Amino acid sequence: MVWDLDKYSSRMALLDEYGSSLTYCELVEMGKHIAAAVGERCLVFALCENTLGSIAGYVSFLNAGIVPVLLSAQLEQELLQNLLAVYKPKYLWLPIGQREHFQGMESAFCEYGYCLLRTGYGNEYPLFPELALLLTTSGSTGSPKFVRQSYRNIRSNAESIAEYLELNEEERPITTLPMNYTYGLSILNSHLLVGATILVTDKGLMQREFWNFFKEQRATSFGGVPYTYEMLERLRFFRMDLPSLHTMTQAGGKLTVELHKKYAEYAAEKGTKFVVMYGQCEATARMGYLPADKAIEKCGSMGIAIPGGKFRLIDENGETVEKPLITGELVYEGPNVTLGYAECGEDLAKGDERHGILETGDMAQFDADGYFYIAGRKKRFLKIYGNRVNLDEVDQLIKGQFNGLDCASAGVDDHMYLFVTDNAVADAVKEFIASKTGLNPAAFKVVVMDKIPKNDAGKTLYGELEKHYM
């Protein structure tokens, strides 16, 4: 069991923009019904959206020891079918409106606009006893690679977050991120732990309904990726009157120092908190945070390790960096380091492969006071609107779809460049990648070249491509 929901019995747990709600008591009831319908510990694909049914189902699964795979309800049908074939879950938990895609599957339980369908797959894969849930590492390309999180991972990370953000049952966070995204999920997990009321909406920052709900229900906090804070600036956020708001958190990539400073100063002036944080799905969610009272002084830093965790840097010789201002790979140690990955059904039986230590793939430095600054990345991936997108995977997808085309993807966060050798397919490549990743096409630029620069061994020279960034 992850949450002790009984403790907060009559308090409101979830409230949506249409006035529907669930108390903690009702969550417990829902959990009993779902557990009875499912019957035993098994794998469930949960097609998520930010609605009461979706969240209540997730909470029920976790507390009953049923293992959900959290996927977006908007996931492309073809990608979903592939994943189903690879993992053969016993049930699907999905919005009632999507039942028609799965004719022939029998409904076992329906509540709050969601429905539990029995898939009818035969042989199930065995599940490691501590396995709690599976999450994708990004929005992303429908790769069958999931992060395996344990009950201890989720519980310890939620406790840590509740401690450093000083959460209590008076909190009213409003959803701004998908619940199947590790950061969005960590907000749910940590707030349910303290008996808070979560304001649930599928609407976005650019919609009138979001702000009406925010004001009517007096939201106290929200989280955002760098792009969220750029949008808020454009929305003239600094002039908005939001008296109930007392905490803003940021993660999912590095905010520019200029914006970090703007929000830190705004928060200081209003007597609220702006907390920059650092994390990864592989560490459940959070690893570091910059305490709000250091937001201005240590602007640009992602802070210090969360309670219960430790950071260290490893240089290229494998030695621990002892002195400030030297770059090394950031290594994290803590109870929230996840078990490992799963890439196929058999992997669900695997135990803990990391033993509490995670090489983050991020290059960092610390200053004389021990505050960490991200300096770059070891691996080839970009963060697009907070979603991790693996560039090698993108190359493979394009080559798989467009026979004989040579291509290379590269770029900077929020701007990916797709280098291809055939002008005729330029638009098609962009459309294809946007649809596969589910990201706005504005993030992708196609550049046509005679040939992709390579070394004698045939390896792409990504450095050469940089001069073509526009």
Add this chain to the structure above:
Amino acid sequence: MNNLEKYLAVFTETFGVDEERAKGLEYQAIQEWDSVGHMGLIAALEDTFDIMMDTDDIIDFSSFEKGKEILEGHYGIVF
């Protein structure tokens, strides 16, 4: 170009759709017009018409037609 042509051009360029499609467009009707696309659209409109839009107008801007009303009513742009 008159104002309507300019307005149309912002839509067709931002979202990569033809004029016919642009005219009936609503927020979230196509993948391109999500929150990210919305920000791009507003930026392009502000540049094109040399205006600075208010928060309320940005979040009320829910369709091609509604946008025209907002620009006409609050920013004196005549179509």
